[in-house]
Amino acid sequence: MIKVENLVKKFGDLTAVDDISFDVDAGEIFACLGPNGAGKTTTIKMLTTLLRPTSGTISINGLDPATQSNEVRKQFGIVFQDPSLDQELTAEENMDLHGVLYHVPRKIRHERTEMLLKLFELWERRKSYVKEFSGGMKRRLEIARGFLHTPKILFLDEPTLGLDPQSRNQLWTHVKNLNKSEGVTVFLTTHYMDEAERVADRLAIVDHGKIVAQGTPQELKDQTSTDSLEGAFLALTGSTIRDEKADSAAGIRQMAKMWRK
Amino acid sequence: MNAIYILWLRELKRYSRSRAMVIASLGQPLLYLLVLGFGLGPVFQKAGQGSYLQFVAPGVVGMSVLFSSVFSGIGLLWDRQFGFLKETLVAPVPRVVVMIGKTLGGATVATIQGLLVLAICLIAGFRPVNWATLPLALVFMILTAIVFAGLGMAIGSMLQDMQGFQLIMNFLVMPIFFLSGALFPLKDLPSVLSFITRLDPLSYGIDGLRSVLIGTSQFEPLLSIAVLCGAAVLFVAFGGYSFSRIQL
Numbered sequence: 008m009i010k011v012e013n014l015v016k017k018f019g020d021l022t023a024v025d026d027i028s029f030d031v032d033a034g035e036i037f038a039c040l041g042p043n044g045a046g047k048t049t050t051i052k053m054l055t056t057l058l059r060p061t062s063g064t065i066s067i068n069g070l071d072p073a074t075q076s077n078e079v080r081k082q083f084g085i086v087f088q089d090p091s092l093d094q095e096l097t098a099e100e101n102m103d104l105h106g107v108l109y110h111v112p113r114k115i116r117h118e119r120t121e122m123l124l125k126l127f128e129l130w131e132r133r134k135s136y137v138k139e140f141s142g143g144m145k146r147r148l149e150i151a152r153g154f155l156h157t158p159k160i161l162f163l164d165e166p167t168l169g170l171d172p173q174s175r176n177q178l179w180t181h182v183k184n185l186n187k188s189e190g191v192t193v194f195l196t197t198h199y200m201d202e203a204e205r206v207a208d209r210l211a212i213v214d215h216g217k218i219v220a221q222g223t224p225q226e227l228k229d230q231t232s233t234d235s236l237e238g239a240f241l242a243l244t245g246s247t248i249r250d251e252k253a254d255s256a257a258g259i260r261q262m263a264k265m266w267r268k
Numbered sequence: 269m270n271a272i273y274i275l276w277l278r279e280l281k282r283y284s285r286s287r288a289m290v291i292a293s294l295g296q297p298l299l300y301l302l303v304l305g306f307g308l309g310p311v312f313q314k315a316g317q318g319s320y321l322q323f324v325a326p327g328v329v330g331m332s333v334l335f336s337s338v339f340s341g342i343g344l345l346w347d348r349q350f351g352f353l354k355e356t357l358v359a360p361v362p363r364v365v366v367m368i369g370k371t372l373g374g375a376t377v378a379t380i381q382g383l384l385v386l387a388i389c390l391i392a393g394f395r396p397v398n399w400a401t402l403p404l405a406l407v408f409m410i411l412t413a414i415v416f417a418g419l420g421m422a423i424g425s426m427l428q429d430m431q432g433f434q435l436i437m438n439f440l441v442m443p444i445f446f447l448s449g450a451l452f453p454l455k456d457l458p459s460v461l462s463f464i465t466r467l468d469p470l471s472y473g474i475d476g477l478r479s480v481l482i483g484t485s486q487f488e489p490l491l492s493i494a495v496l497c498g499a500a501v502l503f504v505a506f507g508g509y510s511f512s513r514i515q516l
């Protein structure tokens with residue numbers, strides 16, 4: 008379903024994604040684990056037509072994101088790591104806009120919006136502007152919106168970041184269901200080993216833009232002779248602490264870039 | 269089609285919800301109208317050109333359409349910053365369609381701004397020579413709005429930061445405004461200036477407005493319409509191309 012060969016992305020002299028290759032089969036849940044700045048988001052951006060690779064090939068359901076971007080976009084849905092809501096619209100309007108862009112028929116759109124907003128406890132606030140929401144509510148809305156249509160492939164970029172345990176649970180239950188009943192292929196990234204272990208069929212551990220290991224959770228544990236995925240992760244990436252705030256620092260950097268004179 | 273509609277609607281909703289911005293954006297045209305209209309009035313009159321308020325009102329309307337439509341495209345910078353741009357860029361809709369929805373939304377907002385300024389002009393004492401041709405003014409406003417919303421989208425697609433925005437303002441938008449004949453008659457200009465003003469699409473928008481509002485014009489109104497249509501096609505195509513090449 009997803010086939011990546013020798014993918015490279017360079018930003019100037021920084022190699023964010025360094026010659027990675029992997030395959031995700033149809034109907035599989037594939038997790039990408041790695042410290043901050045490992046290149047997970049950059050990889051997802053290339054898979055989802057937002058960024059052109061420096062070199063290497065990608066095939067999404069047999070299509071090339073660089074040359075067949077329209078066709079590729081019909082194959083997937085995505086929950087981004089960073090905010091992507093329209094703050095000046097209400098929760099309901101954000102859902103509706105998404106539903107229209109993704110060709111969800113009006114009736115189904117309304118039914119599913121109601122179901123999802125109730126599931127993620129936003130139904131009472133559906134007429135409020137997103138700018139009035141707390142961080143957690145915004146995150147829940149992003150996720151509810153991601154489930155409004157049923158794609159062939161679902162990309163989830165650190166979907167549980169900033170979610171409370173209940174919503175986290177709802178999210179994974181929903182993902183599992185979609186995967187079982189509709190055969191949706193899932194590509195996710197996360198920081199939480201327990202989650203990866205719970206939902207993923209296979210996973211890849213990335214560090215400094217390279218895949219350092221991939222396989223089933225059990226294979227990775229065997230390979231590193233550890234008894235938890237956490238142990239395997241640390242054994243593979245080392246226990247040096249990465250810049251925890253890499254992502255927010257990136258945000259500030261972008262802000263500064265935007266306003267610099 | 270639905271995608272165009274929903275993105276058009278989004279621009280209108282955002283506009284109607286930002287009253288403070290709407291009022292703020294009327295300040296500048298009002299200043300030009302009142303200060304220049306009454307301040308330059310006596311000189312203009314002495315030069316035998318009639319009422320400057322009458323002359324400048326269509327220019328001020330054109331100016332507000334220009335700024336409003338270019339800014340709608342530059343709004344992409346905010347969509348980029350707040351992240352919403354990603355949502356539209358991965359949608360299973362050709363990017364050109366997304367761009368057209370946003371452009372038409374921006375052009376509609378700019379036309380509404382133009383109408384508001386025209387209403388202000390009427391309150392300030394501006395009188396069209398012929399009320400019957402007033403609806404034709406709308407045609408020129410809409411065409412001008414589409415031309416510059418398309419240009420705005422092209423700019424917004426390429427801009428990464430506020431620094432670029434300043435450059436665009438000072439070296440593109442302001443020259444388009446000053447060289448359009450919004451503030452002075454295009455007649456009997458030095459030949460270089462005359463040549464440049466003819467390259468400026470806004471010249472035709474404002475001249476067209478003058479032809480229907482005050483009954484004087486430099487170009488044939490039909491020529492103005494043709495030039496505006498051509499520029500609209502060109503700029504919207506350019507905007508669509510730039511938009512479809514955005515990377516995040």
Ligand SMILES: Nc1ncnc2c1ncn2[C@@H]1O[C@H](COP(=O)(O)OP(=O)(O)O)[C@@H](O)[C@H]1O
Pocket residue numbers: 018021023041042043044045046047048049050253257516
């Ligand atoms: N647009 C960009 N320009 C320059 N550097 C970037 C850009 N996007 C990401 N990077 C850099 O690429 C590296 C990988 O980032 P990212 O893919 O976001 O990591 P992850 O999602 O695994 O935390 C980081 O060092 C980041 O700073």
Ligand SMILES: [Mg+2]
Pocket residue numbers: 047048049088164165
């Ligand atoms: Mg990331």
